Amino acid sequence: MPAHEHESDTTDPLARERAHLAASRSALRAMREDAQALDIRDVTANWVNAAVLQAQIDERIKSLADLSHTPLFFGRLDYLHRVGGELAEGAEGEQFYIGRRHVHDADGDPMVIDWRAPVSQPFYRASRKDPQDVGQRRRFGYTGGELTAYEDEHLSDPAEAEQTSKLLQAEIERPRVGPMRDIVATIQPEQDEIVRSGLGGTVCVQGGPGTGKTAVGLHRVAYLLYAHRERLARTGTLVIGPNRSFLHYIEQVLPALGELEVKQATVDDLVTRAGVEVRGTDPADAAVVKGDARMAEVLRRAVRSHVTPPTEPVVVVRGSRRWRIPAYELAEIVTELLARDMRYGAAHEALPQRIAHAVLVRMEEAGEAPDDRVQNAVARNPAVKAAVKAIWPVVDPAKLVLRLLSDAEFLAAHAEGLLDEDEQKTILWTKPARSVKSAKWSAADAVLIDEASDLVARTHSLGHVVLDEAQDLSPMQYRAVGRRCTTGSATVLGDLAQGTTPWSTESWAQALHHLGKPDAVVEELTAGFRVPREVIAYASRLLPVISPGLAAVESVRESPGSLEVRRVAGPAELDAAVLAECEASLTREGSIGLIAADARIPVLAEALTAAGHAYLSPGEETSAESRLTLVPASLAKGLEYDYVVLDEPAAVVDGEPDERTGLRRLYVALTRAVSGLTVVHAAELPDRLAAPGA
Numbered sequence: 132m133p134a135h136e137h138e139s140d141t142t143d144p145l146a147r148e149r150a151h152l153a154a155s156r157s158a159l160r161a162m163r164e165d166a167q168a169l170d171i172r173d174v175t176a177n178w179v180n181a182a183v184l185q186a187q188i189d190e191r192i193k194s195l196a197d198l199s200h201t202p203l204f205f206g207r208l209d210y211l212h213r214v215g216g217e218l219a220e221g222a223e224g225e226q227f228y229i230g231r232r233h234v235h236d237a238d239g240d241p242m243v244i245d246w247r248a249p250v251s252q253p254f255y256r257a258s259r260k261d262p263q264d265v266g267q268r269r270r271f272g273y274t275g276g277e278l279t280a281y282e283d284e285h286l287s288d289p290a291e292a293e294q295t296s297k298l299l300q301a302e303i304e305r306p307r308v309g310p311m312r313d314i315v316a317t318i319q320p321e322q323d324e325i326v327r328s329g330l331g332g333t334v335c336v337q338g339g340p341g342t343g344k345t346a347v348g349l350h351r352v353a354y355l356l357y358a359h360r361e362r363l364a365r366t367g368t369l370v371i372g373p374n375r376s377f378l379h380y381i382e383q384v385l386p387a388l389g390e391l392e393v394k395q396a397t398v399d400d401l402v403t404r405a406g407v408e409v410r411g412t413d414p415a416d417a418a419v420v421k422g423d424a425r426m427a428e429v430l431r432r433a434v435r436s437h438v439t440p441p442t443e444p445v446v447v448v449r450g451s452r453r454w455r456i457p458a459y460e461l462a463e464i465v466t467e468l469l470a471r472d473m474r475y476g477a478a479h480e481a482l483p484q485r486i487a488h489a490v491l492v493r494m495e496e497a498g499e500a501p502d503d504r505v506q507n508a509v510a511r512n513p514a515v516k517a518a519v520k521a522i523w524p525v526v527d528p529a530k531l532v533l534r535l536l537s538d539a540e541f542l543a544a545h546a547e548g549l550l551d552e553d554e555q556k557t558i559l560w561t562k563p564a565r566s567v568k569s570a571k572w573s574a575a576d577a578v579l580i581d582e583a584s585d586l587v588a589r590t591h592s593l594g595h596v597v598l599d600e601a602q603d604l605s606p607m608q609y610r611a612v613g614r615r616c617t618t619g620s621a622t623v624l625g626d627l628a629q630g631t632t633p634w635s636t637e638s639w640a641q642a643l644h645h646l647g648k649p650d651a652v653v654e655e656l657t658a659g660f661r662v663p664r665e666v667i668a669y670a671s672r673l674l675p676v677i678s679p680g681l682a683a684v685e686s687v688r689e690s691p692g693s694l695e696v697r698r699v700a701g702p703a704e705l706d707a708a709v710l711a712e713c714e715a716s717l718t719r720e721g722s723i724g725l726i727a728a729d730a731r732i733p734v735l736a737e738a739l740t741a742a743g744h745a746y747l748s749p750g751e752e753t754s755a756e757s758r759l760t761l762v763p764a765s766l767a768k769g770l771e772y773d774y775v776v777l778d779e780p781a782a783v784v785d786g787e788p789d790e791r792t793g794l795r796r797l798y799v800a801l802t803r804a805v806s807g808l809t810v811v812h813a814a815e816l817p818d819r820l821a822a823p824g825a
Contacts, residue, residue, distance in 0.1 A: 772805065
């Protein structure tokens with residue numbers, strides 16, 4: 132299965148493939164020009180239709196752009212028989228080029244098939260055991276957008292031995308300069324099964340470092356948009372990441388997969404509301420209590436406590452008649468609304484109509500014939516409005532949470548049997564804020580306000596949500612995400628061993644329960660494709676401590692010499708040693724990440740600047756001129772670099788509130804390297820790392 136390099140003979144296969152690439156690019160350009168030339172002046176009835184149609188055309192023009200550094204196709208399938216027709220022996224086979232989007236020629240015949248189309252599936256799944264009618268699978272190698280090599284597998288030829296694809300391996304190991312992209316060619320069979328699973332079900336993917344779980348999630352949303360475009364165009368899709376740096380890192384992937392319009396957000400973005408500015412931070416113990424699922428019931432009780440049983444009748448005057456609804460009947464209406472467990476706001480809207488209906492019943496009994504207009508008028512009657520205000524007043528979610536966190540008696544009344552006295556004291560503000568606007572809200576407070584808001588009015592549900600680095604969410608954060616897909620589905624991605632918050636989840640069953648998707652299928656990816664075997668084995672020494680029972684990643688990449696652990700004499704020599712390792716890494720091709728405890732970042736920034744090294748912040752795009760990123764350990768999750776220099780592991784561990792969280796943070800930092808990791812330390816290493824072969 133050799134990779135064929137370019138030869139001077141213009142009739143060789145590589146030259147023909149290059150010709151097909153050039154022709155495909157020309158065809159794509161023609162498709163774009165056709166879309167740009169569309170004249171809609173005579174086909175729309177009014178300006179609204181014209182605006183909608185023009186927006187659709189503009190979106191199509193945008194989707195037909197040729198991304199110069201993204202291969203238009205990366206593979207070819209030669210089927211033994213004609214696809215979709217009679218599969219009789221001897222029938223003419225068909226050949227399909229597999230790429231990031233569909234391209235056709237002037238006659239409408241396909242030149243490139245979208246990777247998401249059913250006919251493309253065997254590119255990822257066909258094997259010698261199950262060739263799926265594929266005679267030959269061809270992979271293409273690119274350098275800077277130019278087709279430079281190809282490699283063939285004859286899946287139906289028993290004489291050809293099965294081998295690992297060198298081009299696929301090279302693509303997986305290719306140095307990354309710039310954001311995460313061009314990953315569509317590297318999806319593995321077990322990953323493709325998850326990618327193409329149906330829209331109706333929620334999937335949870337447990338995957339260690341380098342197993343491609345983020346790639347799976349992004350491919351899945353792109354596939355679902357292809358397979359269910361109309362439905363998801365109506366209901367919407369969303370990718371949720373842990374922080375802005377991570378979202379910036381992955382934002383180039385979806386266009387390379389054929390998708391342009393997918394919204395991205397952090398959980399903090401989701402729950403932020405106008406007038407509620409997050410300016411404060413919680414101590415770890417307070418954040419844990421605020422993030423506990425019990426807070427949902429505390430809030431539910433607090434919201435419903437605003438309902439006051441009626442003690443006075445309602446008297447509605449219309450003309451010369453007075454209609455009286457006694458207190459006991461009003462109480463029955465209120466009891467029935469409470470029993471239905473409606474959203475508080477929906478019940479507030481329903482109550483005046485229920486009272487008005489009771490008035491209409493009396494009118495009919497008296498021989499009148501009122502209609503809906505009369506009922507609506509009665510519902511707006513001052514006496515009815517006054518009763519509703521007294522019985523079921525409007526609740527402002529932010530003011531409610533403000534009171535819970537400021538008023539010890541109010542909190543105690545609604546946390547009884549749920550939170551003990553110490554937990555209540557932990558979350559009460561020592562200096563109560565005067566107003567919603569002046570309060571120094573924390574991120575956990577914003578989640579509480581979001582929960583209260585949903586108790587008042589239902590949160591809009593999307594068709595599909597991808598949640599990455601999910602292990603770090605609190606139960607209340609899971610509920611916030613779950614509200615965004617109550618009528619849709621989700622793809623949940625994470626690694627329990629990388630949970631670095633004091634409230635991180637202990638099991639996926641627990642997390643999926645809080646998400647509202649207890650029946651989700653949990654898939655585990657254990658084959659590592661990105662992190663070298665030496666590096667992942669070193670980091671995995673921590674697993675028995677940080678996540679007992681979790682399977683270690685088995686890396687398929689052998690890269691001798693990819694790990695170096697260097698001890699220096701003392702703290703005084705540390706900065707110079709780290710700087711020297713960064714300079715050594717810069718002599719190699721690819722990106723470099725200098726990862727350090729957050730407290731060490733200012734010192735290292737000063738040392739880099741003094742030495743004349745420009746550096747980037749996490750998420751900023753690397754380029755040929757600037758390839759070194761200074762990464763606080765707290766922001767390293769989800770990112771990857773060709774070479775990583777890890778500064779003082781002990782400081783990374785000590786920077787967290789407890790040892791387990793610190794060791795998990797260290798595990799994350801140790802597994803960001805794609806080609807090589809150098810650990811530089813003056814202090815003693817954690818026990819598990821210090822013991823060879825542990």
